[in-house]
Amino acid sequence: MPDGALDLGPLPPATGRRMEQAITAVRAAIDTGRMRPGTKYSVYRLADALHMSRTPVREALLRLEEVGVIKFEARQGFRILLPQPHEIAEIFAVRLALEVPAAHRAAANPDPALRHALADRHERMHTAARTADESTFARDDFGLHDLILAAAGNARSRAIVAALRETTRLLGASTADTSRTLTDIDDEHTPIVTAVTAGDPDAAATAMRAHLITTGRLLVHQAARTSPHLDPDAIWTALIE
Template sequence: MTGIDFGVPTFAPAVSALDATPMSLAERAIKAVRGAVRSGALIPGELYSVYRIAEQLGISRSPVREALLRLAETGMIKFERNRGFRVVLPTPHDIAEIFAIRLALEVPAVRRATLQADIRDRRALRQQYAAMEEAAQIDDEPTFEHHDQKLHALLIDIEGNNRTKNIINNLRDATRLVGASTVRSDRSLLEVLVDHLPIVEAFEAANPEAAAIAMDCHLRTTGRLLLSQALRQSGKQDEELAIWEQLID
């Protein structure tokens, strides 16, 4: 089994009474595991030990097990009885399911967020877009992806549904296992940037229907490209249209 280098310890030796609750530790363990998946420290298919993860995080196995059970519900990991767990690479069908869910959640969320936003919210979204643009100009994909995710998360924060935000974050992490994004193989960072612009402009104009339409278009474009990537990897690219139409169109 492969160990994981999480770099700087995620948990301080001493925490406050609130932070020391099992639920709080589980949340922090989820964040650490998701971060390791994003960075590539956790490799799809490799077998990992719950005990070893807990040891590296400096906490007991109970909150780590709770965190992994919750991640297993999202499909990101799979337990093997009495052996440990593996990070699961999503199938093409999984990709289509993920984007069906994202369309169902994010399109109405951006509509509501556009209605509820104030001038500070609109300024904050434009700042995230500007940060994406700056990263795109210097071809800094990790920074671009960071602000891309923050832009989407900000819209959900404005809409006010934390459960939706958590679900979407988990779904985004799952699709990252196919390939960090559609960048390089299908689109440049600047092309991805431009794909977000109609969302930002409609949001700034306080036009909820235009924002929803723009988000719908963005997610469909990204979903089809990721599905195509996954099918190329599996050698079944001719199935793309059937899978997409079955679950989304």
């Protein structure tokens, strides 16, 4: 199959790492349909289309290959892959194992600094949801979960969840504005913040579990839409329930 045509336009000037900019550009191109799963693309043509050198573009693609977004082929070619439902279910199996007890532990003895930090993050999420600012909302969503993990005191769990969430981001797996709105997602965090702030460990764990299960199941179902032979509920049940 000949290499797919690329009409992405040059990246705007930015102060961030060029590799990260290339990742963002590829993800955006996949999301908008300008790069299609199954089509073979050229690393060289991608670099030319982005007006970037080949080194950061190849670094970006290597990172995307690590999490299963693309697959390299011979002669500097690569293809876009669709996220697999079982991969997402596996991620949420680990997140449930780590974040539910973290919420329980964080709520067992919340100090004033944690209460203030959670309230501040949640207020930022409210604002981002009202203005439909998905990138800011995602950043503060991550920050709120990270605060709870940090309060639980397990640095290894915190690092693992951060890596898993980065993998989900690179896979392009998001329910925002597809299965639910930013306000819906924001509302799911309210009982978590309320329970942790009130010092109610059982309620915090229950709320965190409910939020992660809702998110995970929706993402598994979304990923299975292009594979009608797969049963997303069976995949979820096998790994989670």
